[in-house]
Amino acid sequence: MxxxxxxxxxxxxxxxxxxxxxxxxxxxxxxxxxxxxxxWQDFIGSFKVTMEYADKTRRQSNIQLNFPARFFSLEVQQDNATYRFTLAKDSCEISLNGTKNISEENSKKYRLSCERAAMYKDYYSYLFGLPMKLKxxxxxxxxxxxxxxxxxxxxxxxxxxxxxxxxxxxxxxxxxxxxxxxxxxxxxxxxxxxxxxxxxxxxxxxxxxxxxxxxxxxxxxxxxxxxxxxxxxx
Structure with a gap:
């Protein structure tokens, strides 16, 4: 044949x-x-994601998820800056280089907002929850x-x-x-x-x-x- x-x-x-x-x-x-x-439904754990871009510097992300506690944390390291989003039930915290006192200029530069934090939570939960998320x-x-x-x-x-x-x-x-x-x-x-x-x-x-x-x-x-x-x- x-x-x-x-x-x-x-x-x-x-x-x-x-x-x-x-x-x-x-x-x-x-x-x-x-x-x-x-x-997946009751996932509690953490993982790291290294993002290598075609036209940007490498980005390291550390993600923590605890679905029963409604907890999400993302720490991003890129271009000598470290910022963290933390969502716990109805609360939202953001820090840049270890401080929560962030200037308006840096908030815009790094796009630091609670809306952005919620977007990241949905993004990582969706991609790393596939194919289970299709239910x-x-x-x-x-x-x-x-x-x-x-x-x-x-x-x-x-x-x-x-x-x-x-x-x-x-x-x-x-x-x-x-x-x-x-x-x-x-x-x-x-x-x-x-x-x-x-x-x-x-x-x-x-x-x-x-x-x-x-x-x-x-x-x-x-x-x-x-x-x-x-x-x-x-």
Whole structure:
């Protein structure tokens, strides 16, 4: 059998398997892979993220999450500055280089606000809570599981949209057809314009029993331009 024919044969078997899965079944399988003991819902823990940019200096972020206590803390080190956001239930604290007495100039320079703190909490909770976060209220999953080729590999794909108050972007999530591991995702603000970004995932870091992607590499959809890579560590 020629290589091309073999690839088509294997692809046809994968298509058959994909057609037997509903979107809910696929989501269940990928959550079982990444969070087999259902630990995310009551997650208590910390992790570090190193962000390497294409056109900026490296940023180190230390994140603490305690969902039962409604606690979130983010400490960022970049360009000889260290700032921290802390949200605890209904309270918000911000510090810069160890002091809470921050000038208006520095608040603007580093974008230090409680609104920014809440944005970071949502951002890290969403990205590091995937695919479990796809069970959240306001999330709409297209019932059709698509088999598609993305960046040279065959994937099972879910299309996800959200209630307007949750999010306006269109998201696609790509899962390995054999293990159901989440290996890529992308979003569009306006899909007809091919805007937005895609993110390629590689490696795994197990934190509190949850298999989280070790490395995320970010690119623009429109031209594949590289934006940066974030690396997860315990």
């Amino acid at each position: 020629k290589f091309g024919s073999l690839f088509l044969f294997v692809l046809s078997l994968t298509v058959a398997g994909a057609q037997q899965l509903t979107a809910e079944e696929l989501l269940k399988k990928t959550i079982e892979y990444h969070d087999p003991k259902a630990n 959240d209220p306001g999330t709409h999953i297209d019932p059709v599981v698509a088999l598609t080729k993305f960046k040279g590999k065959a994937y099972l794909r879910l299309k996800v949209t959200y209630d307007p108050e949750v999010g306006k972007d269109i998201w696609y999530f790509y899962f390995d057809p054999n293990t159901f591991a989440m290996e890529a995702y992308q979003f569009f603000h306006d899909e007809s314009k091919n805007d937005g970004e895609y993110i390629l995932l590689s490696g795994l870091e197990t934190i509190n029993g949850i298999k989280m992607p070790k490395t995320r590499a970010w690119y623009y959809n429109k031209d594949d331009a590289y934006l940066g890579t974030d690396i997860l560590n315990k």
